[in-house]
Amino acid sequence: MASTEAEAGTAGVDGDDAFQTYYNEVKQIEKRDSVLTPKQQIERLIRPGSSYFNLNPFEVLQLDPEVTEDEIKKRFRQLSILVHPDKNQDDPDRAQKAFEAVDKAYKLLLDPEQKKRAIDVIHAGKEYVEHTMKEKKKQLKKDGKSTVVEEDDPEMFRQAVYKQTMKLFAELEIKRKEREAKDMHERKRQREEEIEAHEKAKRDREWQKNFEETRDGRVDSWRTFQAKGKKKEKNRSFLKPPKVKMEQR
Numbered sequence: 001m002a003s004t005e006a007e008a009g010t011a012g013v014d015g016d017d018a019f020q021t022y023y024n025e026v027k028q029i030e031k032r033d034s035v036l037t038p039k040q041q042i043e044r045l046i047r048p049g050s051s052y053f054n055l056n057p058f059e060v061l062q063l064d065p066e067v068t069e070d071e072i073k074k075r076f077r078q079l080s081i082l083v084h085p086d087k088n089q090d091d092p093d094r095a096q097k098a099f100e101a102v103d104k105a106y107k108l109l110l111d112p113e114q115k116k117r118a119i120d121v122i123h124a125g126k127e128y129v130e131h132t133m134k135e136k137k138k139q140l141k142k143d144g145k146s147t148v149v150e151e152d153d154p155e156m157f158r159q160a161v162y163k164q165t166m167k168l169f170a171e172l173e174i175k176r177k178e179r180e181a182k183d184m185h186e187r188k189r190q191r192e193e194e195i196e197a198h199e200k201a202k203r204d205r206e207w208q209k210n211f212e213e214t215r216d217g218r219v220d221s222w223r224t225f226q227a228k229g230k231k232k233e234k235n236r237s238f239l240k241p242p243k244v245k246m247e248q249r
Contacts, residue, residue, distance in 0.1 A: 041083050045083065046098050055173050056122070056165065056166065057109050060102060065123075072110065076102065121169055129160045132160075133157075136149045
């Protein structure tokens, strides 16, 4: 029992050490990438798969999740100037797409709710990888094998967290689009029903109006018809049987 607890504690320490190493390496990468040239930043932001890579606003702005609002604003100004179409007139279309990605990420991080959501996803990605590592080690120990896993390597741990985080962002985006499509379909259906109800009410009103407007004409026509019928009956002649003469003897 004591051995199990010690191993669990060791696994927790190993996980924390791995994450700290991962965190330090991420900061080094951010520092390196932060000085990319405008063309390199544009390429980074619109590379193949960027529609999913850019779902993480911290990834777009190359910021740590714990940054302050002032740091977010400062980074936005720096990056937006680098990729602004006016500063990249030799490649304005791609620069515009990169600028839009930066602007979208910036606005998301200024929204407290959206920022918290992004941080939660990042933390969930890390926790998932750590949990997976523990499960792997547990199974290896049960099988009597070495409990060393590939995620023990700081670089592999970093890649695993990055991939899992990106996957979570992608799954959330897919679900969001599905809800949006469903809501759009429902709004369209409701709108069609409203239009149909409106058209039906309009037809009913027109029918009622025509009915009221032609009532007197219908009554007069009926009266005329009845009068003509009585007149014909009055003028109608009937054949009278011939008189029978009495025979005289």
